[in-house]
Structures are given as C-alpha cells and as structure tokens.
Amino acid sequence: MATNPSAPAHQWRTSPTPYEALNAHFAEHPEHSLAHPEPFDTSRSDIYVEHRWQPIFAEMRREGPLHYIPESPFGPYWSVVQHKAVQHVESLPELFSSSWQHGGITILDRAEPAEGEEAFELPMFIAMDRPKHTGQRRTVAPAFTPAEMKRLEGDIRARTGEVLDSLPRGKTFDWVDTVSIELTTQMLAILFDFPWEDRRLLTFWSDWAGDTELAAVPGLEIERRAILFEMAAYFQQLWAKRAELGEAPDLISMMIHSPEMNQMSPQEFMGNLVLLIVGGNDTTRNTMSGIVHAFDRFPDQRKAFEENPDLIPNAVQECIRYQTPLKHMRRTASEDTELFGQQIRKGDKVILWYNSANRDEQVFDNADDLDIRRENARRHLAFGYGIHRCVGARLAELQLRILLEEMHRRRMRVHVAGNVERVRANFVEGFRKLEVEVTQF
Numbered sequence: 001m002a003t004n005p006s007a008p009a010h011q012w013r014t015s016p017t018p019y020e021a022l023n024a025h026f027a028e029h030p031e032h033s034l035a036h037p038e039p040f041d042t043s044r045s046d047i048y049v050e051h052r053w054q055p056i057f058a059e060m061r062r063e064g065p066l067h068y069i070p071e072s073p074f075g076p077y078w079s080v081v082q083h084k085a086v087q088h089v090e091s092l093p094e095l096f097s098s099s100w101q102h103g104g105i106t107i108l109d110r111a112e113p114a115e116g117e118e119a120f121e122l123p124m125f126i127a128m129d130r131p132k133h134t135g136q137r138r139t140v141a142p143a144f145t146p147a148e149m150k151r152l153e154g155d156i157r158a159r160t161g162e163v164l165d166s167l168p169r170g171k172t173f174d175w176v177d178t179v180s181i182e183l184t185t186q187m188l189a190i191l192f193d194f195p196w197e198d199r200r201l202l203t204f205w206s207d208w209a210g211d212t213e214l215a216a217v218p219g220l221e222i223e224r225r226a227i228l229f230e231m232a233a234y235f236q237q238l239w240a241k242r243a244e245l246g247e248a249p250d251l252i253s254m255m256i257h258s259p260e261m262n263q264m265s266p267q268e269f270m271g272n273l274v275l276l277i278v279g280g281n282d283t284t285r286n287t288m289s290g291i292v293h294a295f296d297r298f299p300d301q302r303k304a305f306e307e308n309p310d311l312i313p314n315a316v317q318e319c320i321r322y323q324t325p326l327k328h329m330r331r332t333a334s335e336d337t338e339l340f341g342q343q344i345r346k347g348d349k350v351i352l353w354y355n356s357a358n359r360d361e362q363v364f365d366n367a368d369d370l371d372i373r374r375e376n377a378r379r380h381l382a383f384g385y386g387i388h389r390c391v392g393a394r395l396a397e398l399q400l401r402i403l404l405e406e407m408h409r410r411r412m413r414v415h416v417a418g419n420v421e422r423v424r425a426n427f428v429e430g431f432r433k434l435e436v437e438v439t440q441f
C-alpha cells in the first residue's frame with residue numbers, strides 16, 4: 001500500500017457531513033426548502049426521502065414518454081420517463097449534450113458567480129462531449145477491463161470477508177457505515193493505491209463533492225470548494241512523494257501522464273478526481289445497503305438467494321435495477337428538435353430518469369417487486385446507455401457479487417432492526433442509516 005504524504009491538518013475530522021449541514025440550514029431557513037407543489041415535478045427531494053416517488057412516475061409513464069415541467073426549484077425542464085425514450089436520448093449525444101459548458105449532467109444548473117468573483121467549474125469527462133470525452137475515457141478504461149477485475153478480485157474478496165467476520169452478533173448496528181461505506185472506500189483505496197489509514201478521506205470528499213443540492217445553498221458551496229481544494233492538494237502531495245520514491249504509477253497518476261489528459265487544468269484535474277471518487281463511492285455504497293433493505297422487504301427473494309447461490313449474478317443485476325443508485329442524468333439540447341412529437345428548443349434541459357425507466361412496466365413485469373430470477377434484469381439502465389455508459393460498471397458488479405457470495409458462504413442473514421433513514425436528494429438514491437442485526441440461515 002502507498003505511503004502517506006504528510007497529510008494536511010484534517011478539517012474532515014471536525015466538519016459536519018454535508019447532510020448535517022444541509023439539514024441545519026433548512027431548519028434555520030425553512031423558506032429555502034426545495035419542496036414544491038407542481039405534481040409532476042420529480043426534482044423535489046421530499047418524494048424520495050419519504051419513498052413515495054413510484055406512483056408519480058407511473059402516472060407520468062402512462063401519459064407519455066416525456067413531459068414538460070414549466071416550473072421547479074431548478075427551473076423548467078423536460079422529464080424523460082420511459083425506458084425506450086431514455087435510451088433514445090442517450091443514443092443521440094450530438095443532439096443532447098452532456099457538456100458542462102451547456103449545463104452538465106445534473107438537474108442543477110452551473111452556479112453563476114457573484115459579481116467580481118470567478119466561476120468555479122469542475123470539468124470532468126462525464127460532462128464532456130466528443131471528441132474530448134473519447135480520449136479521456138479511453139485513458140481510464142484500461143483500469144476496468146475483465147483482466148483487471150480478475151487481478152483485483154482476490155484482494156476485494158479478502159477484505160470483504162474481513163469486514164463481514166468483524167460484524168457484531170446479537171447486536172444492532174448501522175450497515176451503511178460499518179459495511180457499505182467501509183467496503184466501497186476500501187475498494188477505492190485499492191483502485192487508487194491510496195494510503196490505507198487515510199481511506200475515510202475518500203468518503204468525506206465524496207460526500208461533499210457528490211451532493212449537488214449543496215451548490216444551491218450559499219455558505220455551503222464555499223465550504224465545499226475549500227474541501228475539494230484540500231483533496232487536490234492531498235493527491236498532488238501523494239504523487240510527488242511517490243515519484244520521489246520511484247513507486248509504480250496508479251490509476252490517477254497514469255491519467256495525469258497520458259497524452260489525452262496531461263494538458264488538464266487544475267480544475268479539470270480536480271473534476272476528474274471527483275468523478276472517479278464519487279462515481280465509485282456513492283453508487284456502489286448505496287446498492288450494498290439497497291440489497292439488504294430489499295431482501296428484508298422481499299423475504300421470499302432472500303430465501304431464493306439463500307437456497308440457490310447460482311442466482312447471485314442475476315440477483316446483482318436485479319438489485320441494481322431495483323435500487324437505481326443514480327436517479328437521473330441530464331442532457332441539454334444542442335439545437336431545436338422534435339422528440340416523441342414534442343418540440344424541444346436549443347438549450348432546453350432534458351432529464352433522463354433512470355429510476356422511472358427501471359420501473360417501466362412495458363419492459364419489466366411487476367417492476368416494483370424485487371425478483372432475482374427476473375430474466376431481463378440486465379436490461380436496466382442504472383449504468384446509463386451509449387457513449388457515457390458507466391466505465392466502472394464491471395467493478396461495481398464485481399464488488400456486489402463478492403459481497404453476496406461472501407455473505408452466502410458465511411450463511412449470514414441480515415434483518416432490518418432499527419432506524420432506516422434515506423438520502424434527501426434528487427440525484428443519489430440511497431440510505432444514510434440502516435440499522436440491522438445479523439443472524440444465520
């Protein structure tokens with residue numbers, strides 16, 4: 001494992017999580033709440049935290065593939081809600097841009113800088129169009145080939161086993177922190193060859209960087225920026241130290257030395273770091289919690305898994321479909337066009353709702369149920385589609401498969417046994433807290 005660059009005085013040990021900071025802000029300023037009465041406005045995070053989004057999207061899907069939402073806390077936008085329509089928009093990347101210069105990949109627009117201030121941008125290749133996207137994606141893709149996954153499998157399996165073996169028995173504990181966050185953070189530390197004892201910094205940075213709603217709250221965006229600069233400084237020190245010691249290059253140092261990426265500005269460098277850290281963290285973490293929660297809600301499916309471990313690879317796909325850890329991606333129309341009979345104008349914001357596509361009854365029978373034998377579970381769109389389809393999908397699938405296999409090997413059954421707290425966000429779908437108890441089957 002890599003050496004530790006003399007770490008900066010860690011602000012992260014005392015700072016609140018962004019979630020705590022946001023809640024405190026809304027408690028003090030209820031008038032800033034993002035809740036909104038427009039019935040088809042699915043940007044409202046209250047419908048997710050209260051877990052009542054399903055009938056809203058079902059009604060929208062019945063009415064058509066896309067809807068115009070004239071008013072929302074994020075401005076007007078188009079909602080694409082059917083499976084075939086999401087795929088269609090994603091297959092036209094020239095017409096529907098991901099570029100940060102046009103608005104980026106989330107419903108939240110770029111923050112306009114205050115007068116006299118410079119804009120703070122974090123360009124990353126998920127938010128770029130061809131040809132720049134192609135070159136940068138190609139640089140990191142070799143880290144996620146089947147051969148690389150084979151190479152990482154032993155280490156990930158051993159560490160997963162250690163975490164599972166250390167779980168308390170006969171006692172309630174938080175699965176999110178003890179298992180989901182720990183395992184995804186460990187995986188990133190393995191992938192980046194990051195100093196092991198500092199690995200929770202990756203979690204901390206991911207929490208701050210990935211919360212798109214933070215940018216809408218004045219003081220918190222400044223704090224977020226400071227934390228991201230701290231992250232970039234940490235990585236820079238790490239590589240300087242490694243180069244000095246002649247240590248082997250890891251994924252990110254490979255990235256900064258590649259011809260496609262060595263011209264990156266400091267902001268772009270920071271943006272791509274954030275992409276890999278958040279991309280690999282929040283998503284897989286929430287599926288690890290989602291699996292346990294879903295098995296508890298559908299005990300017949302947990303029983304099927306316990307009786308037949310051959311179902312594990314399909315169960316992974318089905319859990320990702322059911323969970324859909326990223327609810328949406330955004331595109332911006334680069335010219336006037338017609339889409340499923342509706343007139344889209346250049347510059348319009350188009351939101352692709354993966355959570356809705358993955359519950360589309362035209363593709364999935366009884367879509368609101370978990371069914372680990374579902375024959376077409378793989379058709380889910382949780383990893384997106386087309387040129388931006390998740391580059392880390394194989395790694396996510398590997399970790400989730402290993403987790404289920406190692407739980408099965410230990411005949412471990414996990415029951416929800418206390419508080420369940422969901423993430424308040426229209427982007428990430430997941431759990432803040434999931435109190436569980438472990439028994440045997």
Ligand code: HEM
Pocket residue numbers: 090125126127137275276279280281283284287320324325326329382383384385386387388389390391392393395396
């Ligand atoms: C892109 C989901 C795990 C890195 C994406 C996209 C989605 C997604 C929806 C955008 C696709 C699109 O626009 O069409 C997920 C889910 C995961 C997961 C659901 C886990 C269950 C990971 C992991 C990593 C990762 C483990 C890396 C460590 C990335 C990167 C991109 C991306 C770098 C940008 C790809 C591009 O623009 O070409 N992911 N992801 N993701 N993901 Fe993931």
